[in-house]
Amino acid sequence: MQSRIKNDRCFLYKTLRVLASRLPLVSCNKKSEIPITNDATYSDYKELLKFLSTLPEDPTCNVVELGDEARLTAIAALSGSINGISEAMMIQTIPTFAATGYFPFQLTQQQQKALDAMWTFIQPTVVSALFLLVGYAGTGKSTIVFQLVKVLVATGKRVVLTAPTNKAVGVLQRMAAENGVTGVEFFTIHQLLGLGMVTRGKEKVLDQTGPSYINLFDVVFIDECSMIGKQLWHWIEDVANQSSIWTKIKIIFMGDPAQLNPVNEGKSPSFQVPDKAVLTQVVRQGTGSPLLEFVTACRYAVIKSKFPFEPYAKYLPDKSNGALMVKRQTLLRYACKKMSREFAQNPDCFRILSWTNTQVDFYNQQIRTHLYGENINRFIPGERLITRDPVMAPDGKTTILATSTEFTVLDVFEDRYNNYDTWRLKVETDEGIVRQIYVLHENEQKQFDQESKRLLTSAKRNPFLWKQYYKHSEQFANIRNCFALTVHNSQGSTFLEAGIDGQDLSKRLYPEPGDDRKAILSKIREFNRLYYVSSSRARQRILVIR
Structure with missing residues (x-):
């Protein structure tokens, strides 16, 4: 692997530089001595990208101008192995592209960590099927999720956005439109899994009453997960357990633990997902809003x-x-x-x-x-x-x-x-x-x-x-x-x-x-x-x- 990487260091150098500065895509046969190792972390790549973006364009390289759509397509190709370059190494550069190129504000450290964690979780090399993004009101949870969705769609992933209620799904649709997100589907969780309430003796229980569509998607986002009770959680967990290397489905929960628990139950089981990221810091555009200050005061009352x-x-x-x-x-x-x-x-x-x-x-x-x-x-x-x-x-x-x-x-x-x-x-x-x-x-x-x-x-x-x-x-x-x-x-x-x-x-x-x-x-x-x-x-x- 090391010899193959060394032979393609020039290509990797140019690719990293393009992603860092969003300059035209370049190709070059000149080799460069960049110390790349298989155990490099994403933080290492961030520092490398910062350095590479300051370098001048190599005059011996052939520059090819690409439009935004073509550039995204080219970057999407990096999700597979290119000339033996490690897939895991290449794929980690995409979140930085999304963060520097599409966010309308500077990401907080918490948001960047959350984005990195979600991107790592989505990779096929990661075994776990469940991820939890915890975010309180005003922390920018939805904003970073929709930007991530844009990149996923651009890389060919089949994405669905879901929530427990039709009203919450409607909010997702509105926010997706406001963030310029297209090419995704919207369902309630019950519609996605084909679930309905049926009679079992003297109780009403959740059961399969129609076809499930979840296997049609690669990544499932579930918003308002604080509303997920024990019965619904059982069905979601079953899907996660049945996910295999051949039909791997990634499920990302998004929720606010300060919200109300499911009716007549304790905290939603979805908040027990171990693989998670937490947003607590109110983002910059929220400052100066008396309403958001009021909401944040309510949040502290709930927590402390x-x-x-x-x-x-x-x-x-x-x-x-x-x-x-x-x-x-x-x-x-x-x-x-x-x-x-x-x-x-x-x-x-x-x-x-x-x-x-x-x-x-x-x-x-x-x-x-x-x-x-x-x-x-x-x-x-x-x-x-x-x-x-x-x-x-x-x-x-x-x-x-x-x-x-x-x-x-x-x-x-x-x-x-x-x-x-x-x-x-x-x-x-x-x-x-x-x-x-x-x-x-x-x-x-x-x-x-x-x-x-x-x-x-x-x-x-x-x-x-x-x-x-x-x-x-x-x-x-x-x-x-x-x-x-x-x-x-x-x-x-x-x-x-x-x-x-x-x-x-x-x-x-x-x-x-x-x-x-x-x-x-x-x-x-x-x-x-x-x-x-x-x-x-x-x-x-x-x-x-x-």
């Missing part, structure tokens, strides 16, 4: 404080960015004004976030009355709604609409379905998918509840009847307005502005009989997480009821 977070007012002189403390009526008036002017064109212009469903229903009812009047039908065309549970097909396996899917009502009919009066809705998702769903008519609620109670009692006596109970309870869509959301439902979403009902969040701190010190600390931690998640949903400012 044993006391409930105390919100405070801080904003720019023109109040365009930051945290404002307001009264409930002020928040409601502002929400009604924003919704009436902008919500139809931009649903993410503003949302109110609360902890309890009762408070969410209150805000939704108040805003809906303001927009449509007092005596209005249960549903009207043009109205935007959200699913509270999965909307299932009659087979009980196929999910028509996933939980927390937002959609617009196209048409409304009164109908009869499964011996109940219903509202039949024709709806369209943000992805343009049109569905027909049935919602139980409010006049039938009492009869429906009585039948549910009867079937539940029977199922407890006879386990074979659980399937019948679930089929009954899931036959109608559970939906509501989405002017206001629970903080849990908002996780994975991004809004221009947000209202936060801090008084409602404080209900999480209410003591219960038998609470010991551990239980109290657990409530404080979740309360602080509620503030962190809700405040980090906004891009510009938040209005907080303290």
